[in-house]
Amino acid sequence: MTESVWGPVKQEMSDLLQTYPDDVPAVVDQLTKLQDILGRVPPLLAENPLCDFNKLYLTITESVLERLYAGRFADPSFLSRLDVEFAARYFDALRAWAGPDASPRCPRVWAGLFQRIPGPDCRPLPAACAGVNAHINFDLPFALVTTFDHLGTDPIDDSIQHHDYLQINEIFAAAIPGLRRGYLDRWQVLIDTMNGRLDDWWQGEAIDYTRNVAWRNAQKLWGMRHDMTATDKERAHLDRIASDLGKLLLSPLGEFLQ
């Protein structure tokens, strides 16, 4: 640990992570600042895989905030809390990251993505998806449990909270093709015109599917939330599964997605 993993932006990073956002506008603000800082991490700069994820996450959170302002959710206090809780886990992982083998408190699934920040380079879409994987498959169920616990409601299918939660799927579906097009270079346009629709559809399904799994996992965790040993075991289990999936996304195989 002779040198910080964040290199020249070390100080800015640690200053930024001193703040703990407590509402959705503050989360958007934090992600925006993070985007700028991440874009200056050498050697890949704005091409680094975490940058790709952060950008997607920022876009999504901005859409959530827009919908909150527009009164589109039935239980905004639930969704606001969830959004803040959810983001807190990403920021926690960043706080815990001090380099490979030096970050006992950083979830493995996040560590897998973070250690690719200096390279080797990978395609932006699988990189963003690896972040989405960590965030949804690992962080989300816990964020859901904490939110429900705090608000004193149960995670019940078909409740208004569940419907609000499902709205986020639409936001993801809308954000992902956008991200793709943002990154397309010339030859990929060609591929995109050939199978773009199919590709988008597949992406949308994947998000839908994993988010549904997160909801189910949250319900499972809800039942055991008072049992620390059982929750810990489940956490390690989820971390393992998610990090295996993450590895796949960041492997050469993942480039198929691009």
Add this chain to the structure above:
Amino acid sequence: MASEEGDDGPLVGRTDTLAEIESDLRNVGPGGTAAVFVTGESGVGKSRLLRETARAMGDAGYSVLSGTCLDIGDASPLHPVLQALRQYQPDLQQWDQPTGADALLDRVSRDLRAVAGEKDLLLVLDDLQWADRSTRQLLLYLLAGLGGIRLSVLAAVRAEALHGAHPLRRVLAELRRLRSVRVVDLAPLDRDQTSELVSAIAGEGIEPEDADRVYKRSGGNPFVVEELARDLRDGRVELSDTLREIFLSRVDELPPAAHAVVHAVAAGVEPVEHTVLARVTGLAEAELIEAIRAAVAHRFVASSADGYRLRHRLVAEVLEAEVLEAEAASLHRRYAEAMEVSGAADHARLAHHWQRAGEPARALPSVVAAARSAEKLYGFTEAHRYWSLALDLTTDDAPERIELLAHAAESAHHCGEHQRALDRLAELSQRPDAPGECELHLRRARYLAAAGRSATAEVEYELALRSPDCTPQQRVSAAANLAELLLHLGRYADAYARATEALDQAAVNGSTRDLVRASAALGFSSAFREDPDAGLAVIRHAVEIAERSGHPDDLGVAYLHLAELLTGPLNSVEEGVLVARRGADRLAALGAGRTYQTRLLAIAGNGLFRVGQWAEADAVLEAAMRHRPSGADAVELLLARCRLWVGFGDVEAAQRDLDAVATLLAGGGARHVLPMLTLRAGLAMWQGRHAQARAAVQRGLTETRSDDLVLLGVLAWHGLRAEAEARAAGEAVDPGAIRRLKTVVDRMAQGVGNAATPVRAVVDGYLDLCNAELSRVEEKHDPDPWQRAATAWDRRKQPYPAAYARLRRAEAALTRKSRKAAAVLALREAYATATAMGARPFAAEIVSTAHRFRVALADDVDTQELGGPGAEDDGLAVLTQREREVLAAVAEGLTNREIGERLYISERTVGVHVGHIFDKLQVRTRVQASRVYLTAA
């Protein structure tokens, strides 16, 4: 965690942290409390830090109480705090049965106060991650200042626990925003600190590469560093890298009896008493003492006055993995037997051992006893877990299962585990010995309604009403409850019908409780359906019935409903306040219904605020706070009182109450977030902190439900006002914020058409204010929208917003230089209202406006700026603003009655203020008080 005093290694690398923690703990906030939470991984030295701090602060004259939370999964409620108290009061068990959760918390606070005496109190809690829910709530209650104790809390939390969905994670996230709370993350030692510690233990002659190896192996964890350094010192060559192997090799070196002692302590619940240990190990006294000595010498076990502990949890965890299942079971059996022999009353602990001993049948009685005693302490979460455990211990055909299921469902319902409650009920209904169909529907409906699943709850009530086995009593109860539910859903016509149905039969078949409930539902639905008189008559009748029954619950509910109806939809605030106070007095005379008294006084306080009698409101809220409410009741009172402070301009008190609210809300509760944010914005505006005000409102906008029109109205008004004030102060307005606020105003305007008349009147008032603020943001200087707003609030008989609108109206007119005479009149009216209420920041704003336009506010007096609140330090600083005003009048030689007339408060309230003034100034006569005043002035 248990490394005990006496044989600690030197403390390395923590000097600064220690000093900071101590200073943070001393630095209590305005609420009189401070807290430091130390987080870090196991073995990083949290307990050590706690111990060192406790010692230092004890030496400095603090009264120190320490407790440790247990990891047995099912500790009894409030365990660590009661454990701490028992150090002073061994007979703590013999508490009078407290009547309600409020009373229990109050009781604990009183005991803590008694222990503290004249000293400041430091409460040290180790292993807080294992704290039960009751303990967490008590902690928040104390930190919010509700216990009335000056208190510092120092607690340790394992960092590992905060990763998943542990409830403390959220609590700490909220608390760390407060000025009086600090979360200290204890990091492992770095390379140099590790070397320092190694040298301190093993002597100076250590090779650098050895020290380096220790650093690599231990990762800087001080506990492991110390152990490895000792090996180094003793010339032991460590072959293994893992903590586990290091310790196992040492266990092997123990003499057999000491070996048994270590394993026995590891299986016990710490601290393990000597007599219990003797029974568990079966060793003769002399042999036992020798074995313990060996275990202590080998640094496994620590001994203290209350028993034995392992030196560190990490050791227990290593040993746990080594013991065979059968061995462990036999140890637990011996513990259980030993406890039964000694007749210990700790059901939770006994249950734990029997269960681990693999003897479910013998565990059952203790589990049930533990559940019942948890319920006595209002620990429904813990009780629910015991009932569930009891169910796990019994088979389907056990005859007691039906009762256990019923208890499990009911306790789940009480602790907010709605889905669990429903699941238990579902299981219960499948059984051949289940209660009747109607009964089941009623219960299910009750649970569903509590879970907020109104539509399904409604169906269940209807099914209950249609059940063939529905008795007349059940019919009344179902209809009354359904009416109440429909009322909450805003379906007034349906609620009216159901309430009528219930009342028709209630006279013959209903309990007073159902009668009161049905009357209330009828009263409210009538009021909302624009036939208030009929509704009022019904509720008044219900009050009479309750008076005749004399039961505190009936009285409480009846008075509550009548007062709410009057102050709410009927807007007869004065009368509502009278009713609320009469009800509170009535219950106080009965010596019962403390929660109802608190709620009634809260209604009175809120009503008095609205009609502008702020000093009186202050007195009422203070009386309510003396009931020491907890939970949602406390939050509501604090919010009401804070609104007064904001109005009075007492920034410090307002901040204190806002912090207290935030502390309580860290434990959960979404309903009160919006009022808190609104107050935060209001306070920030008077302080000229527009950025803060705007941020609070914007956050509020992301949490507002679109159907809460009134809350939305207050929030939008605050938001637009903040933008307007920012513009007036020469700052840029935020076009995004304005656009969003306009959207909200549009939404309100659309929604208001469907609202019930009483709601519409209030929302219209806020819409007027919003539109007027919008014209101010656009710098139109148009007095007309403000005039409309003033008229609307006059009609609502609420002087504060009306006077505010008058000020703005005058300001607009004076800027335009039109209708000056009317403007001056409006300004003077506003000023009279503001001073009568004691609204200092508002009055100051009027004065500065008057100055700006060179308007005299009164013919015979020079207008002068009222000084900022709390600015003076003249020996009268202990007094509240209101008390100063009263004292000034006392010094003029006025009687209480005359003072009351001048300040628009009752003679009695003046008396209360005078009493407070005497206490605070430590004088006994009016003359003495006047002298203090005149000297200071």
